[in-house]
Amino acid sequence: MKAVILGGGIAGLTMGLLLRKENWDVVISERSASMVNQGHAFLMSADGLSILSEFAKEQSSTLHKQNVNLFSLKRPNGDEEIRIKLDGWHCMKRVDLISHLYSFFSNKNLKMGRVFSHFLYENNVAIAAVFENGEIEYGDIFIGADGSNSKVRESLFGKVNFTPVAVHEIVGISKKRAIDDPEKVVFQKYQSKIKGLAFGFIPASCKESVWFMQYDVKLASGDEGKSPEALQKFCYDMLTDFPDEVRAVLDANDFSTSYIWKTRDFDTLPTFHKENVVLIGDAAHLAVPFTSAGTTNALLDAKTLTKTLINSSSIEQAFDTYYQERYSDLTNHLEQGRLLKTIFLEPKKHSERGYILPLVTDKDKKEPVNKPLKITYFTDPICSTCWVIQPVLRKLKLEYGDYIDIQYHMGGLLPSWKNYDRGIIKNPLDAAKHWEEVSKEHKTPLDGDIWIEDPLHSSYPPSIAFKAAQIQSNDKAVSFLRRLQEMIFIEKRNISKWPEIEKAALTCGLDSALLLKDINGKGLALFNEDLDYAKKLKVTTFPTILFSIDNEIKTSITGLQPYEKFEEIIRKFIPNVTKNNIQLSPESLFQRFNNMTVTEYAFISDCSVEESNLILNDLYHQGKIEKHDSKNGMMWTYSIKSKKKISSVW
Structure with a gap:
């Protein structure tokens, strides 16, 4: 099978690598003539990193990623409204990730300077992609990964209705030293309580941070983007009442490399495919950036689509299953982003309890069940x-x-x-x-x-x-x-x-x-x-x-x-009660409870203490659990390395 991927961004490159691992013939067509460096940095969850780690053994180059383990939301006066721990989140420079992904491809299967024009069809099925330079690429399936302004999406479904742009985001990279304590790497955000204005910065390394300023478009004249000097003055003027820490970040920034991002989204599409053409990433779905989930979602699209293509009996079934598996999470992120935008634009109407925390949702949150x-x-x-x-x-x-x-x-x-x-x-x-x-x-x-x-x-x-x-x-x-x-x-x-x-x-x-x-x-x-x-x-x-x-x-x-x-x-x-049989492996029990004493493990698994000690020590030597010694016994803990399950190669 041959897949033609239209778009050489993170989604398209990842899709190509995943399909190539399954021995597919893959050609990626990117509209830019050279590698695109636009975009500064982003946050990625453990879900996304685990997908990237699948390629680590194929390449000797390393991909730098900076762990970020705390999120703090403060008011400009310093009052802290939110402080949570982030598990498995990392900051990554876009140019680093793109360069890393490009290194896996040759000119044979990554072709630059191809601007998509249209498809050639036979019996309503696409057989080739035609590009504005006259080149034609034949294939069995076609994957649109060409971003929020996707021409592939427009060719399938027409133009989408983008929501009006209500929030602008200025983004930059500051050379201010970002990390003092590696155990407390903070995504720090300051957000006004009286107007739609926020400033945040995230360490991308020990020496630099990606920063952003979000603002209600009604607060600006529209002239802020005319020059780097105008952009710099606008930022300083808007953030006058913010702490010295914010100005220190701006002082170390080169505004000639900063840019304005006009945030918008569109409703979830009724399907992501038509016949043998399918969409992934921002081409398929777009949410405002408050949830910081865009890049991770693009990687999860690629992973899910690859899995369904391998396990389905037909392309149609694969595309249907892909949509069904991704619809709920993507729609949730869309709605979450919209609510965060509303809270941002109308801060006086919301207390700190009104915030849906960016980055995280309670995946395990369940509807209450009445138990007898x-x-x-x-x-x-x-x-x-x-x-x-x-x-x-x-x-x-x-x-x-x-x-x-x-x-x-x-x-x-x-x-x-x-x-x-x-x-x-x-x-x-x-x-x-x-x-x-x-x-x-x-x-x-x-x-x-x-x-x-x-x-x-x-x-x-x-x-x-x-x-x-x-x-x-x-x-x-x-x-x-x-x-x-x-x-x-x-x-x-x-x-x-x-x-x-x-x-x-x-x-x-x-x-x-x-x-x-x-x-x-x-x-x-x-x-x-x-x-x-x-x-x-x-x-x-x-x-x-x-x-x-x-x-x-x-x-x-x-x-x-x-x-x-x-x-x-x-x-x-409860006379008719039916007891659940505990058939969990030792490692599964630790995934469930995280920490256990030997007496707990023995009691729960119906093993003797002697047998439990043998099992726990075996898990320990496999690196799956860790131990904490105390005077009168030991606590066994599910290993952090096991939780991450991410290759140490990169």
Whole structure:
């Protein structure tokens, strides 16, 4: 099969490489006479990088990419509205990626200076692409990858209706040093709260950043692009009230290489193909740049189309499947971008909660499902029994997750040490001794030395933080609570302190800037509601677990109970319950839970501790999991290298 790709940009070149790996005959036709250097830099997700890594072994040249692990949105006065961790995102200069992709092709299959004119048809099927220079390229399928102003798209469907241009974006590369701490590489954005104006910069390397200024077209006269000097003056004038950090970026910029991008989009097409001609990248779909997903989407188009061409019985079926698989994500990005544009243009109408974060969406977000049995779980981040019961809760979710809805409430175990008297524990030294005893009894890692070296003054700060996290996402809040427990019980970190709370929050995908605001507001109110609820139900022991059907409490248990007790209660109130069989590989369990102790792994997988140790050590030597040693045991963690799954060659 021969594929003729019309457009030698990132989408077209990637498509050509993927098809060539499948032994297709590929010819790429690019309208420019030489490599196009327009465009400065962009962000790419792990999804896109994993596709590029497939070609790494074919080429000795390296492709520079700069990891970006934090996104921060601030107001011009410095107030931070959003702070989130970015997983797997990198900044990449467009010229570097284009040069890298060009290096895979020769003049035989990458032909420059070909401006598409029209197709030749036989029986309504395209047999050749004709170019304005008179050249003709015959093929079996034709792939339009010629950008937002696609002539291929117009030849198939006519002109699309672009949305009116409401936002301009000025883009440049600044030579200001961009990275001080490689562990905190920040995509920093400043956005006005009173008008449609924003400035952002992203490190492209240690020595330079790509920057952009987005502005409502109504704020400009239209003369800003007449010369580099006019563009420079316009930027400085518009950003007068922005911090010195912004001006420092502009001071190190060459405005003769900066340009204005007139942002626009069009509705998702009803199909991406006609007969044997198909579209990918911006030719097929176009979204405004607020989501930073354009390049990644082009790569995912190429990957998806290649897969469907290989696995389908006909070209028509392949193109239909390609459209079906890409439609939902692409339409979501289109709508997300439009909403972000609305928020940008009308900032006074939206609080920070109105923002859909650029770059990320909750792919795993699911519609709430009504489950018959509600479990009300009263806990506390520093409760040792609540740590020991973790394997039980995890196994319950795996085997009975379709039937149970666990709702987490804080119990307020340690208000302070002043006049504290709860059983045998009256001071931090008592807590240290108790934790050591619990660890020994249940063969679970707990390190009581935290109560000697850096004792918490109260369990209220992490408890309030958990309630604040629930406002953002209940699932992320549960992961956050688990991470807080790992930090205190195994890593001896004082989780009553904000820096530790923030580290846990960012790790779990929470917005730490919003979390901090809610800790002092809505989160505190929700925590007090939990305390009142616990008092009303006379809850004094942790964990206390209530089982309800139709909001009526049926029974309760306290403390650490055997797994069979939970199963007995579930079967009593749901007689027709069907337990899920856990048939996950060891690596799959780590993908699901990320961190596990050996006792957790043994309990969940029904293996002995001895057998579990052998399995975990084998995974460790394969580089699939990592380990964190503590005084009384070890925490096994899914390897960062395994998560990325990206070749180290480049």
